[in-house]
Amino acid sequence: MRLRHIEVFQAVMETGSMSGAGRLLHLTQSAVSRVIAHAEGQLGYPLFKRVAGKLVPTTEGLVLFEASAGLFERLESLRQTAHNLKSGLSxxxxxxxxxxxxxxxxxxxxxxxxxxxxxxxxxxxxxxxxxxxxxxxxxxxxxxxxxxxxxxxxxxxxxxxxGRLFVMAPSSFGARRKPTMAPLAEIPLIGLVGDDPIATSLAQLGTQLGFQPQVRIRVQTSQMAEELVARKLGWSVVDFLTARKLQPARVKVIDLHPEIECxxxxxxxxxxxxxxxxxxxxxxxxxxxxxxx
The missing domain is CATH 3.40.190.10 (Periplasmic binding protein-like II)
Structure with a gap:
């Protein structure tokens, strides 16, 4: 059976008539009859018979209906996927x-x-x-x-x-934009753990800042680092997306010199x-x- 045969056959089985299948598939009744007749010719046995004027599936038709149901459902899923890929609206x-x-x-x-x-x-x-x-x-x-x-x-x-990285310091730390990072040597660095890429950049800070930061606390997220900095437990380094959302009343954002790209x-x-x-x-x-x- 071809896919078109299965589609029309399933529609006839679900609606119980050639005319009902035609309405479901937007085909004429004669077109549905031709597809079913062609399928039966290919198979070599009838799929339906007339009993008291009603269309009734044969034993072979019932077996094929059960066997093809899963395939028909996958076809409908494939159709929906294809539509989604085209429209992008669902x-x-x-x-x-x-x-x-x-x-x-x-x-x-x-x-x-x-x-x-x-x-x-x-x-x-x-x-x-x-x-x-x-x-x-x-x-x-x-x-x-x-x-x-x-x-x-x-x-x-x-x-x-x-983008680039910024220093996140306690609110009491110097001016908002401070060209020298020297005062940071007096307070500990809140570092990052795991495979955070900014953690790798922090390893280069000692050379760039002219001093080796003392790390006493390490965290996994910039959100946790912000909370600790706000409590004056140290300073940290954040990405440009985080920096633009920080509240000046809680922490201060300071430019890094020289810049570190992010x-x-x-x-x-x-x-x-x-x-x-x-x-x-x-x-x-x-x-x-x-x-x-």
Whole structure:
């Protein structure tokens, strides 16, 4: 049986008549009859018979109906997927991003995306760098966001914006924009643990600042670092997205001299073509980033 045979056959079985199948498939009754007759000719046995004026499936027809039901459901799913890929107006989008991007930037992006594509359901996962690559490769995420690049051979980065790092200091620390970092030597550094890419940059700070920072507390997220800095337990370094959201009454943002770059990237799995939902989400991200420049 061809796929067209199965589609028409299922419609006749569901509606109980040739005319009902025609209405369901937007075909004429004669067109439905021709498809069924052709299927029966290919198979070599009848699928239906007339009993007291009613269309009744044969034993063979009943067996084929049960066997083809699952295939028909998969066909409908395939049709819906194809439609979603074309329109991008429905379906599901799964996003993975590190905490700083999830908390400080993505809420505005998701709001704009939901307004443009209200029928797309979004799933946002807050993950760390290594977990993002795993989520993309296992197809648990369609698109990922992180600072800096990746060395994973199965992940493709898409450069978005070249930002920079900033010092986050207690509110009582000097002026908001201070050209020298020397006073930071007097208070401890709140460092970062795990595979956070900013943690690697912190290792270079000693050379750039002219002193070796003393690390007494290490945390995993810039949100936790902000809370500790606000309590005057030390200073830390944050990305440009986090820096622009900080409240001056709680902590002070200070320029780093010399600057340390903090590039923002999107990521896709190399072997999987990006879904239309992910591509449209990336467009919204790029539009939101233009507002920051």
């Amino acid at each position: 379906g599901q989008l799964r996003v993975a991003a590190i905490p700083a991007i999830c908390h400080q930037f993505l809420p505005d992006v998701v709001a704009a995306y939901h307004k443009a594509y209200p029928e797309v359901s979004c799933e946002i996962r807050t993950l760390h760098k290594r977990q993002i690559a795993q989520a993309l490769l296992s197809r648990e995420a369609d698109i990922g966001f992180d600072f800096f690049g990746t060395h994973h051979p199965g992940v493709e980065p898409v450069p978005l914006m070249r 590039p923002l990237n999107a990521f896709f799995a190399k072997n999987n073509a990006p879904a239309v939902q992910a591509r449209s989400f990336l467009e919204i991200v790029q539009a939101q980033l233009k507002k920051l420049k």
